[in-house]
Amino acid sequence: MREILSILQLYNADRWLLLFYAAALLFLLWKRKDTKSVVLLGIFPLVIFAFFLFPVSFTIYRKLDGPETYYRLAWMMPMTATIAYASVLLAQQAEKTAKEGRGKRFEGTETILVLLVCVILIASGGRYTYNNIHITPAENRLHLPQTVINLCDYIESQADGSRNIQAAFPSEHVHYVRQYTTHIRLSFGREMMVERWGFENPVYAEMEEKETIDAEKLAEALLADECRFVVLNAAKPIDGALEEYGYEKLVLLDGYYVYKNEDIPIA
Amino acid sequence: MPALLKLTVLFIWLVGVPVLSGILPCLILPAEKRTFARLCITGFLVHFFLFEVTGIPVLLFTWLGDFALLSLVFEALCALLLFGAVFVMVKKRDGFVPDAKIWKKPETEPTALILTAAFAGLLFFVLYMSYTRASFDGDDAYYVTQSVLTWQTETMYRYLPYTGITTEVDFRHALAMFPMWIAHAARASQTHPTIVAHSFIPLVFIPLTLLVYLEIARALFSAQNRTMLSDRRLSAFMVIVMTLILFGNTSIYTPETFLLTRTWQGKSLLANFVLPCGMLALLWMAQAREKEERRFVSVFLFLLAGASGLFTSMAPALLIALVCAGSLAVMGVRWKETGEKNVRVLWEMILPLLPAAIYLILFFVLR
Structure with missing residues (x-):
């Protein structure tokens, strides 16, 4: 179990995106917008996660392919789609709540504001890819030195x-x-x-x-x-x-x- | 070959032929359900499926893996497929796109326009960076070199990529023929495979991944006939997806890291194309009410199962796991929403995975 948790820790590093995913998933389960999203983006990924944490799964996987690639099982959880979907639902919720007091404000203001907050949170909690030390200006079209x-x-x-x-x-x-x-x-x-x-x-x-x-x-x-x-x-x-x-x-x-x-x- | 002609031929093999290959399977759907995204995604699946079923016999049964023969047969099959699509369209008098759609002015909504512009800006930035930035990954010394080896020797998997010594076929990697697909595009366009891989593959596969997410958004919001310009939910969803892609490099293990730094490797397509397509199929089947839609999802899964092995041997295994378990969830959703209490949906989702199962059997026998 310790090995599995350390794989999860390496996957997330010291950032917050897994936390955002967990929050998005819980939000979907709480909101219960429709059965399809609750089951396929909420309950089903939790089953996958339980399977991922299950020591027997790890033991079998290790025998087949080695522990270094075990993290790929986590790819079956639709993290990107879940966070994006939850963000949009949040924006819709904000729009609905503000509808009555909107007055002359532009109709999509709440959507844009909520999305801006989500983007800032993701940018703060993630890691900007192009700051990676392994990415450098290409010297030619082959991208070789x-x-x-x-x-x-x-x-x-x-x-x-x-x-x-x-x-x-x-x-x-x-x-x-x-x-x-x-x-x-x-x-x-x-x-x-x-x-x-x-x-x-x-x-x-x-x-x-x-x-x-x-x-x-x-x-x-x-x-x-x-x-x-x-x-x-x-x-x-x-x-x-x-x-x-x-x-x-x-x-x-x-x-x-x-x-x-x-x-x-x-x- | 002049540079412009090379670029044109490359575009034909990286984009044109794959997209048009989607016509035949999309003809299953009623015209109003044939979105451009579905055409592209299905087309690439057909294209990869065709390459894999052509490539594996050539790899196994020809001397040194006759790449010239593979290219010839594959190109002939692609031509046959396109002619077949035209033939069926003419026979059914099906223009593919409803006439009303071609001439109609696209619907727009102000917030959706703003968000779509934001998304387009982010996408342009990512594509620009992919083209102008070199990303180092040690595995390129294997995968990209395999493409160069095949391009220069017209053999497949008969030399060790790291040193060049001759070797027996390493079936752990050889059945995943994606480097051969890149080599084919390079051969057809007389372009160096490393240029194809590093400079052009990201320009194709990043948008392809985004098309899958757009269809996922359409499925989640039940907005099949809506576009990003007219539906702010879709454009908002895509802005968040782009942000996650840009800031998803929390570790070397995330799909986003693979998408932006290793786009040309099969593993990236597992994380960013195969598995999202699997999830998309689950969402589609959960809401499919007409028999054509269900048939389309089954065909889609069949193509996905056959194409998945092209990228990595792990892809068919994870796809089978995802869809088999997911089909139970889909059955539960349909039971709740439609009262449908039969297991037919299980067979409609699991049986099409047969190509993936055959691949895995072959993999374990040959390994």
């Missing part, structure tokens, strides 16, 4: 038309390279970025797990991986020079060095 595109284009131009290029990129790029071109295969990819997946990779170990790269050990790992190209962050310290181990430095591009080993055959 332009640096990654430039590096990929450069490597492909040096690959003699091959569509099977083995390359090692720094970890900050591995999510993006193959979203641009799958002609470049990676020595390590996103699987190394998720610690709980438990993958190991010698190239990653040499490139990313040390503060200073050991050029000889990195070259050894790259050669074992038949890695023809490697991209290194120019700011990352390196002990030794990859050039001594067959990797020619081609260019400094957008703050990254691109190396190529001609001795590794093209696939």
Whole structure:
């Protein structure tokens, strides 16, 4: 039960939208506008919620798909529709109450005022999506870092038309390279970025797990991986020079060095 | 292909063909009940259903998952469907939209106009931000890359997206062929799939989600033939929905977060399209009084069940759970409101879920 409640807590974070949902649901049950809304937006979601909290449901789900996605069961509750419907009913109630004293006031004043209050409450109790740190101005229509595109284009131009290029990129790029071109295969990819997946990779170990790269050990790992190209962050310290181990430095591009080993055959 | 032509072809495959695919199922309804929203929602369901039933056999039975063959067969089926719709309309002398509706000046109401303008402003803002902002999500390295892989190799699910090594088909993900659908739109329009996914998919699927909510509002307020311009309840409802979408990023788990930051991933469509459509079907059936309406809901559920597997393997499972349990609630509502005391409505809602059940059986057999 503790695990289920912590999932709920993570879902809501420290905001109030679940509270608004609960308030909207209770308001609908109290208002009893019609059977359809009471049952389908009121009672039925409560049954879903009870099922969500039920430890046996969690145990079965965990065996089928793992606990990380259990929160998706909460998606069956129509939170958005319920809050919106309750807000409109509230506005209608305000209109009805104020009808007699309205005088020369614009007919929809109460609706607009109540909605404004609801919007302010939702804005205060929620979290503005576009303040999210993972949302940034797009540099191009692919919505990928332009640096990654430039590096990929450069490597492909040096690959003699091959569509099977083995390359090692720094970890900050591995999510993006193959979203641009799958002609470049990676020595390590996103699987190394998720610690709980438990993958190991010698190239990653040499490139990313040390503060200073050991050029000889990195070259050894790259050669074992038949890695023809490697991209290194120019700011990352390196002990030794990859050039001594067959990797020619081609260019400094957008703050990254691109190396190529001609001795590794093209696939 | 010139840029304008690419954009046109992309529009045809992302919007035109899906919307027009809704004509045939909507012909079940009397003309006055055929709203534009119903046409769009049903059309996308038909379109996705068709892609899924074409894609799975090609994935399972062709060498390396012949994507070119899938594209060819799918496009042929889409053309057949559209011709079929035209044929039926001509045969039934059904112009689809009642003549009175085409020429009639839209009804408006001042408060509804103000609220509709507010909604339109919020929608425009969200679409602008979706087009001009990049949203990072680690799962894109899997899903978007699958589309690029298929686009560049014309194979399906034969390479690991993270590194490019060849692999056996990962059926846990492969049956959910939404990345292949994106790849098809990219192939047809000669546009990079990542551009299709990140720049254009939000422009289609955010409005599609809103159309579902508009129909939910119509069902809740029993305002089937009303529009946002004439009924302030509908426009007020949609303003609140837009606000919740904009401020719903309370955590990475909410449907609103998925809608704005991961629109092109199947999981987002589960949360923002499949499940709301399931709820919509429950509301429709609760208030359906004529046999055409009931038949339409059954057909709608059948299409939804068949299309749901395109997005994620969890979609058919959650849909079955929602509708099976929800149909009992619907039966209770109808019992209270109409005195109808038979279980027919259960079969009308549960039997159409058969495609979802078949998908799940296939999933567990292949996994």
